[in-house]
Amino acid sequence: MIWQLDLILLLLVLITGIAALSVRDLLSSAIILGAYSFLMCLLWTEMGAVDVAFTEATVGAGVSTVFFVAAIYHTTRRTKD
């Protein structure tokens, strides 16, 4: 456990989390959410939860981003907030 790395990752997670919620374009939001999931997965690897990190990498950064993009393709990218 290296606390400097830990802290940097936590800050990045916070930044991407806020960005995913506040960006005014749903497609960007989906991609940032994927990045968020991937950073979260790095954080968990760093904490030693390898199985959980593996799952999050495949599910959060992979499949759910694909689902979200597919849904946005059929709906709209527009968002007011």
Place this chain on the structure above:
Amino acid sequence: MIRRNDDLIIETLARLLIPFIQAFALYVLFLGHYSPGGGFQGGVLVAASLILLIIAFDLEKTTKRFSEKFNVICNGGGVFIYAGIGLLCILLGGNLLDYSVLSKILPVGPEEARALGILGVEIGVEITVAACLVSIFIDLAANGEN
């Protein structure tokens, strides 16, 4: 969403990558006892490879190979393997999901029987997860038009 687009680079890359992804998925499944991984992660990887197939080629062609009926059978079949192993344990005189009684029908001791039970269960999880995630993706991508 997904139409035929004839992009040579993407198709070749997909052809190259998909076998490796699926082999890695099997590796993750069978080495789940010794390294990170297991049924769920393997299943998601299989689903990812199939989604790549759908994106690189087209949806209609893939769903022809991969009928809805087959998908639902896989979907339920995986869960059925899990539940079946659990119920088999009851038939052999144990509690639900007590894999150690599998040693009565397998030529191994109760501890190895547990390991084998875990493996069987993980295979069921892998099939279900792969089929389900692909089915959700097809539904989302086709938007009800398939």
Place this chain on the structure above:
Amino acid sequence: MDFIIAKYNYWIYIILMMIGLYGMIAKNNLAKKVVGMTLFQTSIILFFISTSVKSGGATVPIVMGDPHLHGHVIPGTVHAIQYLNPLPHVLMLTAIVVMVATFGIAVALLMRIYKRYGTLEGDEIVEIRKQETAS
């Protein structure tokens, strides 16, 4: 100050959870609510994983096997202090699966809603619904 640093993981998880919760309640766009939902659920997973950490040289919860025993160990030689707590990891694997299932259903619903109302903004949908009941 000391106590902020000693538990910074917990503080970050609280902040993250608040971001997610605020997004779920205050955002008007339904897709943004789904994004908030994901953030909220991930923060809870972060909390659980944080509880599993043990300082003092504990490693990932995979037993270091003896190559002569096919990767297994002699019983009684493993001590709890050497490895991280595996139980929160197990629980969170299940929680992630639940998360992706909820996400799938929510996204499918988003598409149905868009097909019906032609928009994803919450207030516009409420407006259309009001007109429907009035007529």
Place this chain on the structure above:
Amino acid sequence: MSSNYPAFIIMVPFVSALLIFVIGWWNKKLSCGLVIAVLAAVFLLSIGIMKDVIANGTIRYWLGGWEPPWGIEYAVDYLNAFMLVIISFVSLVVTIYSKKSIEKEIPDKIVPFYSLYLLLITGLMGIVITGDLFNVFVFLEIAAISCYALIAVGRKGASYSSFKYIVMGTVGASFYLLGVGYIYLVTGSLNMLDVAELLPPLYDSKVVLTAGVFMLVGIGLKMAVYPLHAWAPGAYSDAPSAVSALIAPLMTKVAAYLMIRIFFTVFKPYFFVDVIPLASILTWIAAVSVIAGSIYAIAQSDLKKMLSYSVVAQIGYIALGIGLANKAGLTGAVLHILNEAFTKGCVFMVAGAIIYKTGSCNIVGFKDLYRKMPFTMSAFLIGAFSMVGIPPTCGFFSKLYLIIGSIDAKQWIFVAVLLTSSILNVIYFFRVIKIAAFEDVIPDYSRTTPYITYRLDEVPLSMLIPILVMAAGILVCGIFSPEIINTVIQHIIPASF
């Protein structure tokens, strides 16, 4: 084999949910028959468990053969067995009813519908039977996710109601999970009975307090008590009529069961009464819930919407009984769960029958319904009597116990709240009955035969019989309520009362 009943009661509906697809490909119409057969078997199993519990006391069943707290266990006591019987019976009756109504409402999706329907019932039974805190979360999500999908195929605009339910339901389940996490952090265990032993020395800890608050808020969201009820009216009224007849009686009541479990088993009763005053806060919330739900119900012109707000009001009664935390109050709460299961099942099925016949359930259009559908509407009358609390029905007895409980706790204001709510119930139910029974359609004199001839226009028998069974159930439970209390409910009350 009988020792494995608790395992079979989950596995039988679960495996059948997979088999429905096989049978559905062969013949679509058979899928409903299979569900009925399965639920009949489940009902017999739950009766078997109930008998076993009455004969031998609590059943402990170790899943996977691992002793608790390492493995997951079922700990089936009187309360679990009682809830199992209620769930299996109500779902059996509603399934018989659902055949015709689903064939009319969503004819193209019968097979996946019944599969999800069985999984929803599996989820509800899983919540009720298990003795592990995290396992409750898993089954809560199974029930909730299948419920989201089932609601969304209902009448126009159901998908938005379902989305609202997803957002609030996820917050509820996640809060519950967070509470479980806090409990795990301080005790290191997830087994309910083990946690109950480990917690008392830690009652001063702020972590335990937070855990309790989060779990109760999460369950409150699932239960739809007043300030957290926003999802309930839309979800219940927009769902297909068979689904609303299933979830309105069962979903919130299972959450109420969970609240009783957390209040009185996981935490000792004195924690919420003496250590932190959460119980009295709950009673006040419940009182507000009762009054607000009734007032909202009066304002509705749609029958299903009115009944949905009435669910919010009635769940307030149960929360009030739990929050009073004395013998009569808890008896009233548990009896009211039984009463609500029958009453809400009955009136929602009547609403579905009216939709089946007339296509809408706006109250203004109910004129002459008593002449056209006399049996259905008399069942509605019995349901209304039970909701108001008129003596031979079960609602009278549960309300009586709640009033006795309030008097025991010296909370006179709650007595007033309960009586007021009865009056409000009279207002909103008898408005419906007045239109349906006494307002005639104005004869059209310009036509050659001005007087309308009244024909009997009842729903099909397979829909009518379940409605009448439910109505009979309300009366039977009312008449035999002393026996029910003596054989079952008095064992549910914790010994410290």
Place this chain on the structure above:
Amino acid sequence: MRQFLGFLVTMVTAALLIYSTPEMPGWGDPNSPASTHVSPRYIEKADEETHTPNIVTAVLADYRGYDTMGETMVVFVAGIGCIMLLRRRQHK
């Protein structure tokens, strides 16, 4: 209004969480109850009792296998739910 409600709910929840954080066991404390009550048995006995060196897999599929069955059920429910929500043509 919605923003205000969101802010209020968020602040109340945050206040409750922050209020309880100081009393939590320290982060990474090997003697916290979570690490000493149930989990040591898994770590020490998992390989011996199930012949599975990956403790997470052993606990996931064996000690708490019933949870995992529920998890599979959840995935199945999501798949069927999406079929029901989005697929227009009946599969025959």
